[in-house]
Amino acid sequence: MTAMHYPGERMIQRLFETLAGNGIASLLQPWHLRREVPSKEVLQQLDALSLSWRDIPLDSHKRIPMNSSSPDDTNAFPGSYHGLRPYSMAKSELVRTITQDVIADGLRQQVNVSKAVLFAELELVVGKQDVPDCRVHGDWLQRWRQRAGAVSYDELSHFWGQILAGELRHPGSCSLRTLDFLGNLSREEAIDIERVAPFVLGNVLFNHEGLFEKVGVSFGVLSGLQELGMISGVAARLKTKIESEVEGEFQFTWPVERLGKRLLISHDDPAKILQIPVLHVSRLGKEVFTVPQYAPSEECLVAMVMLIEAQDFTVGISDL
DSSP, X not given: OOOOOOTXXXXXXXXXHHHHHTTOOOSSOOGGGSTTSOHHHXXXXXXXXXXXXXXXOOGGGOOBOTTOOOGGXXXXXXXXXXXXXXXXXXXXXXXXXXXXHHHHHHHHHHHHHHHHHHHHHHHHTSSOOOOOSSOOOHHHHHHHHHHHHTOOOHHHHHHHHHHHHHHHHSTTSSOHHHHHHHHTOOHHHHHHHHHHGGGEETTEEEOOHHHHHHTTOOHHHHHHHHHTTSEEOTTTTOEEEEOOSSSSSEEEEEEEGGGTEEEEEEESOTTOOEEEEEEEEXXXXXXXXXXXXXXOOHHHHHHHHHHHHTTTOEEEEEEO
């Protein structure tokens, strides 16, 4: 009898095996021990832990004035810098201060990594469940930990969780160069990418103004992504012209890989040309948009089908 598995269980097991195998500790309990704990509650616990460093006694931050007659003066670091007369600190107190700062910084990084891991779990519960034969490279994972540990906003933690989930599903899909590019994004830029990604269909971005307005994608957002080198043609209002792939009648297949579907477009006239408003997606943009496993929105797909049908084409949908 085949054993029953919870949704995404195999992929989540691979997640924790990968983390443990590369020396990345997590503050999270093993997933099977906390299935019934709401993810929101776990995030709140992590946020509370990230603030707990403030409760460490701050006695080690006491500073000794230069004219102090402290018995530790022989270990002090006196002097001035460009005319300033700073407070000095005894060596022992300096060591305690540095140790405290290192512990606090390490705790914050560990909390941030754990939050990103939690978001990765939530991504792995849905979508493709086949566990790949190859594994995430250790160098990639260490670079990911550095980047994920440096952010504390939930939006960015979610972003890095999606990146990890995408790499686990498709090892090698996100290069180290792209990982560094993603690490330099601001919070606002990451949110803009999340908003635009569902409109990416292969090598193009479906440029539908009505849909963009609904999700808060303005001309300025698109211009910003163009400045990052991810898309082009923002001001040009480009249209891609599609001709038939066969003779005798119009037939064209448009794959939508992230949905596992394809659009079957047809017309009786083999000379008819289909026109779709698009923005071109660069090589960098394609990798960035597809690293987090964003599926095209249903609204995007419906709008595209309606636009095609408005040009007198017939559209069918089948599995890839």
